[in-house]
């Protein structure tokens with residue numbers, strides 16, 4: 001089973017022998033490829049949609065591997081003792097936060113969470129820090145022209161309230177291979193957004209101040225990296 005670069009990147013972060021729960025599994029390719037390679041001990045694939053689960057079941061049958069399928073929103077059909085690693089990929093940052101919020105056991109520190117938000121990455125970092133999750137590692141990958149970040153997260157950390165303007169990056173992101181290139185890309189995007197706000201006839205002063213702080217934060221981090 002061939003994984004796209006984004007899913008292949010997440011697969012490399014799953015520990016050998018893990019008991020994986022993949023939420024929003026869709027076609028089930030991530031857990032199935034790890035099962036086929038014998039890299040994980042067991043896998044649950046959960047999804048809110050019947051169609052995706054039928055697709056995953058077909059793929060599992062074709063490859064002759066055992067993927068436990070669950071039809072439910074988020075982690076509703078997964079018990080904490082059934083897994084040690086949870087992947088939630090290809091969804092918006094807000095949906096990922098809502099899924100974790102509805103399953104407080106994910107903050108127990110015993111589960112590794114691999115989170116790959118498609119949008120609202122800053123908001124997801126802010127939410128994680130505010131709810132006692134530590135971002136242990138960030139991994140960058142590219143697929144076609146899009147850039148993705150995968151957060152390796154664990155609960156059991158102290159609660160930290162961090163302003164959104166400081167959530168464009170994290171200490172873990174700065175350690176990631178490719179961080180400087182990623183930050184240059186972010187900086188261009190945020191500078192463009194700032195210019196748009198400054199030109200708007202009715203600028204919101206609070207948002208302008210926040211956006212300037214965000215741009216400054218990224219510039220400073222880039223200086224430290226280069």
Ligand SMILES: C[S@@+](CC[C@H](N)C(=O)[O-])C[C@H]1O[C@@H](n2cnc3c(N)ncnc32)[C@H](O)[C@@H]1O
Pocket residue numbers: 007023024025026027046047048049052072073074075088089090091095099
């Ligand atoms: C874009 S696909 C991502 C599939 C795969 N995880 C990936 O990264 O390629 C999103 C999947 O998440 C499922 N989904 C969306 N919201 C969900 C939720 N709250 N709980 C469980 N599954 C959800 C959708 O049905 C869909 O199959």
